[in-house]
Amino acid sequence: xxxxxxxxxxxxxxxxxxxxxxDDTMSKRAEGKYTVERETNMVGLPVGIxxxxxxxxxxxxxxxxxxxFVNITLPSTSYNYMGQEMTIQxxxxxxxxxxxxxxxxxxxxxxxxKQEEDGKYIEGTISGExxxxxxVDLTIQYRxxxxxxxxxxxxxxxx
Numbered sequence: 001x002x003x004x005x006x007x008x009x010x011x012x013x014x015x016x017x018x019x020x021x022x023d024d025t026m027s028k029r030a031e032g033k034y035t036v037e038r039e040t041n042m043v044g045l046p047v048g049i050x051x052x053x054x055x056x057x058x059x060x061x062x063x064x065x066x067x068x069f070v071n072i073t074l075p076s077t078s079y080n081y082m083g084q085e086m087t088i089q090x091x092x093x094x095x096x097x098x099x100x101x102x103x104x105x106x107x108x109x110x111x112x113x114k115q116e117e118d119g120k121y122i123e124g125t126i127s128g129e130x131x132x133x134x135x136v137d138l139t140i141q142y143r144x145x146x147x148x149x150x151x152x153x154x155x156x157x158x159x
Contacts, residue, residue, distance in 0.1 A: 026098045027064030030106045030130045034060045036138075036155040040077055043141060044149040054079055060136065060155055069095045072126070074140065077151065088144050088151070091117050096126060104132035113142075120145035128155075 038060075041053040054077075061073040077088045093113055098106040107129045114123035124142025131137075138155040 025064065025067040026100060026106050027067060027070045029104070029132070030062050030070050030098050031064040032062055032130075032134065034062070034130075034134065034136045034155075035158060036060050036136050037158050038075070039154045040079060041152045042079075042081075042149050043152045049082065051079075051081070057158065058155075060138070062130065065095065068097055068099070070098055072096055072138075074153070077153070089118065091122055091144070093122075093126060093140070098130075101129055101131070106130050108138070124150065 036058060037055060038058045039053055039055045042051045045051055058075040060075070063071045063073070065071050072093045074091045074093065076090045079086055094115060096108055096111055096113070098108055101107040108127055110125055110127040112123075112125050114121065116122075122142055122144050124140060126138070126140045128136070128138030134157065136155055136157045139152070140155075141150050141152045143150045
């Protein structure tokens with residue numbers, strides 16, 4: 001009986017150890033470079049200040065940083081605000097949690113972040129999913145530096 005118990009513990013240890021060292025972590029499922037369509041819009045603009053949403057094709061980079069966390073690099077954004085050309089440099093949103101979507105992809109539950117990037121604070125929310133087939137659907141809304149309004153960007157895989 002004692003030998004059977006020891007064998008059971010040994011087998012359980014092998015199974016647990018194998019699961020912990022698997023290359024198929026949630027973050028590895030999400031990792032990649034995705035060509036997506038990005039729509040940029042402004043949120044919270046004063047009434048009477050028009051803004052036409054900008055749609056363009058960009059590359060979204062997702063990097064695994066831990067089993068259940070990724071960094072997402074947002075490409076730089078340029079837009080015209082009241083006749084002035086504005087640019088937000090490339091931004092890396094760090095340590096975004098990812099969970100299993102139960103279809104071999106990952107979900108990003110709504111996550112609030114605040115971090116400093118090149119001496120400027122960036123804060124906002126991010127949510128979405130990266131499906132097993134590489135289909136991306138991601139929404140991020142953030143304020144960069146001392147901007148009086150927020151930027152909302154939606155990323156979707158190009159069909």
